[in-house]
Amino acid sequence: DDHDHHDDNGAHELRVSKIQDGTVIDHVRGGQALNVLAILGIDGTDGEEVSVGMNVPSNRFARKDIVKVEGRELSQDEVDVLSLIAPDATINIVRDYEVVEKHRVERPEYVEGVLSCPNADCITTGDEPVTSRFEVLPDGVRCTYCETIIREEIAALIDTA
Numbered sequence: 001d002d003h004d005h006h007d008d009n010g011a012h013e014l015r016v017s018k019i020q021d022g023t024v025i026d027h028v029r030g031g032q033a034l035n036v037l038a039i040l041g042i043d044g045t046d047g048e049e050v051s052v053g054m055n056v057p058s059n060r061f062a063r064k065d066i067v068k069v070e071g072r073e074l075s076q077d078e079v080d081v082l083s084l085i086a087p088d089a090t091i092n093i094v095r096d097y098e099v100v101e102k103h104r105v106e107r108p109e110y111v112e113g114v115l116s117c118p119n120a121d122c123i124t125t126g127d128e129p130v131t132s133r134f135e136v137l138p139d140g141v142r143c144t145y146c147e148t149i150i151r152e153e154i155a156a157l158i159d160t161a
């Protein structure tokens with residue numbers, strides 16, 4: 001890893017407090033933190049304890065976002081969807097203030113039922129209930145049914161309902 005003490009995690013420059021138990025989603029692309037919260041269904045109304053750092057300095061990228069969720073460990077499904085908007089993210093599981101697990105997100109081959117196709121003529125957007133299915137490409141996603149490719153604004157297609 002390219003970890004060194006000039007990263008924002010150095011004790012001299014901790015922007016967001018450490019958490020006791022939960023998940024730290026680190027190395028999120030700058031500007032994507034609010035989309036990470038949307039994917040996790042976090043809007044603050046349930047009283048979750050959440051800290052967000054946006055555009056904080058990082059040595060891996062020029063700037064990164066970071067999201068810390070107290071009292072929650074993420075499911076694989078959630079991590080799969082996160083990988084679409086935060087492909088370089090690190091998921092850190094924290095217990096009793098220590099990082100006990102750390103893994104990079106991996107992009108799945110397909111995501112089902114999590115994005116809605118923007119094509120109004122697509123079978124998945126019609127009256128019949130058809131679960132959406134997108135192939136994950138290196139630089140976007142492609143609807144399995146109508147082959148529409150989306151490269152930007154993927155977060156806007158996330159079915160948070």
Ligand code: CTP
Pocket residue numbers: 001003007009017018019020024026066068090092094096097098099102
């Ligand atoms: N962290 C936290 N609360 C804790 C422990 C860690 O918020 N109780 C955060 C750290 O601030 C850091 C991330 O979790 O942003 C990962 O922690 P750690 O593995 O200790 O840092 P690094 O070694 O710098 O991680 P990496 O190499 O993945 O950059």
Ligand code: ZN
Pocket residue numbers: 117118119122123124143144145146147148
């Ligand atoms: Zn489609």
